[in-house]
Amino acid sequence: MSPKRAVYRAAAFGLIAAFSLTACGDGGDSDSNPLTGSSSAAAGDGKTLVVGSANFPENQLLAEIYAEALEAKGLKVTRKFDIGAREVYYDQIVKGGISVFPEYNGALLAVAVDKTSTATGTEEINAELKKKLPSSVEILDSAEAQDKDSVTVTAETAKKYNLKTLADLKPVAGKLTLGAGSEFKTRQQGWIGLQKIYGVEFGKFQPLDAGAQSTLLKLLESDKVQAANIYTTDPAIVEDKLVVLEDPKNLFSSQNVTPLVYKSAVNDTAKAALNGVSAKLTTADLQDIMKKLVNDKEDASTVAKEWLTKAGLVN
Template structure:
């Protein structure tokens, strides 16, 4: 009987010790802001499925890691609405977001005509009502654009999309749904007066080959496509901002920020974001498209801008 009581007492002690350790673990996460630099702070970040979003996730993950954060990077969760829901459900703590997509897809607002600052401010206000916080935005945007070969632009004196209105028999290639979109051929007609355009449906990813082969005169492109690296393709300016603005931010739940060293976390993310120009992203995208692993590409870039060592956070 004494042996039984001793065993029961030992079991109770183990259970109490386990409960105490679990409580300490929870306290450690809640009180992380008071921990010394280098303490492990866990954050789950989600990305969309395309390479650029995954590169951005890697850039943040690695920069945060050298500043004491442990980041669980979950790549390819899905489009913006899926990431937003995953954050609301508590499956992730933050994600890669594009300001114009947030405003149009998640918030259901118009984006045409808005410059980057206006788009950012509206997206930030929307997220504030969802208990979510946005980082600073990147200098670069990844949005729809109209592109021609450099030679075609020069021979037809093209600088902006509106100049295409003077081109007779224009053949425009784009993904099939582009023809009927306001942020597509319909909007190009309404805003820039393009008429009599021959629309050529082309699957996404094949438009540059069609442009190079002379099957079309202009294509729908994205402003950080890797094919822009060699300079043979010219993006036409969109002065009326038909396609809106699409800068990148990290979106984080307010509850998560309250449980970690929020100032340090945001400072690291913002430091990365400030280095990301359009030229930089075209280059990083081109490296990954050529077969390099996004983790290596991200590490190489962060070293080049001195972000693979801890920030001096004062």
């Protein structure tokens, strides 16, 4: 990875963090909207929607798209971004501290709702979510857009060990270090599933914060880790000619971008706005807006507004 792009990655993440309201509370505090300067009350007052995000740039950008789409419909929004991993934020949604959250349906099911689920396709996953989610929350329409987990290696590592699929790792993984967000170690769609489904036992695990994809890429490309859990919409995969190992046994399920909402906080207008985003957002769109954010160093709110305008969702 070039030093310039590494700087861009850091800048992009810092830029998002600058307008994000980092919080792990129950959503009961009043916040000031950092993009508009307006004051917003907490969730549950019947007037304001709290839009949350996880602690990585793509999810924060999706949350900003949701927030701006809701505001375009005249709804009041407060942003509570960069909260943490699913293990941290999910309970806040269920309890109503967060009203709206951009989720990935497969991971939501497998990590938070039913760790024993074997569903892999979009329709199957959503059907299970609708049956098994707590009664206080629901999913809305899924987008075509997906950003899946992957185990990715450099072209050099792929050539050295003849790696094309996750199954190819089995005879050599003991020599390799896998880098990933710390939660990857305890997930079925992660370290556990690699062992159970593919018989892959990595020699070492290098944990990082889930938001540290830029650091993870540096470790991968400097050979300090030989495999990494890289999100499949990361621009570096194409630009650095990284190799995403194929997953023929579907360890990593469909990961459609899907709004998860606290039922009593969202009205029909809010639902229509969020479903409107899902109807337009494609995987190609997701790759394009991430390139603008990470490589082109565009402001996240600008990227969100540009996409919403192009999609015909805002004027």
